[in-house]
Amino acid sequence: MNQAxxxxxxxxxxxxxxxxxxxxxxxxxNPHGLDPELVPTxxxxxxxxxxxxxxxxxxxxxxxPARSRPTPLPDDLAIVVDQTILHSxxxxxxxxxxxxxxxxxxxxxxxxxxxxxxxxxxxxxxSTLWYMRRRFIEVRLDV
Numbered sequence: 001m002n003q004a005x006x007x008x009x010x011x012x013x014x015x016x017x018x019x020x021x022x023x024x025x026x027x028x029x030n031p032h033g034l035d036p037e038l039v040p041t042x043x044x045x046x047x048x049x050x051x052x053x054x055x056x057x058x059x060x061x062x063x064x065p066a067r068s069r070p071t072p073l074p075d076d077l078a079i080v081v082d083q084t085i086l087h088s089x090x091x092x093x094x095x096x097x098x099x100x101x102x103x104x105x106x107x108x109x110x111x112x113x114x115x116x117x118x119x120x121x122x123x124x125x126x127s128t129l130w131y132m133r134r135r136f137i138e139v140r141l142d143v
Contacts, residue, residue: 049100
């Protein structure tokens with residue numbers, strides 16, 4: 001009964017997924033692209049962009065009638081959001097301005113302007129939304 005069982009050792013390569021695969025897996029796990037906690041922050045920033053840029057933000061929305069158009073923020077709330085964005089990190093501020101104030105810009109152009117790889121733009125969008133959500137909570141905005 002004291003016989004040692006000899007196991008065959010199998011050597012498997014360690015697989016490291018590429019960034020594109022990771023991004024695709026994240027996107028497939030959440031078909032709408034955003035965590036439910038981030039939707040109010042995204043909506044607030046879209047409304048802020050309409051307040052700041054007027055109709056420029058909503059250009060191209062006629063092709064997507066299923067989406068509701070964001071309404072401009074009230075002036076007092078727009079000022080608070082604008083000040084919060086201005087006091088954010090340079091990286092977050094630049095991303096918010098490029099993403100929300102230039103919605104017709106392609107992901108490739110956006111990535112090049114921000115010095116990112118095309119596959120990481122959506123991950124940066126999510127991380128920026130998490131950051132902005134925390135900043136809005138710090139200034140007591142309900143997001």
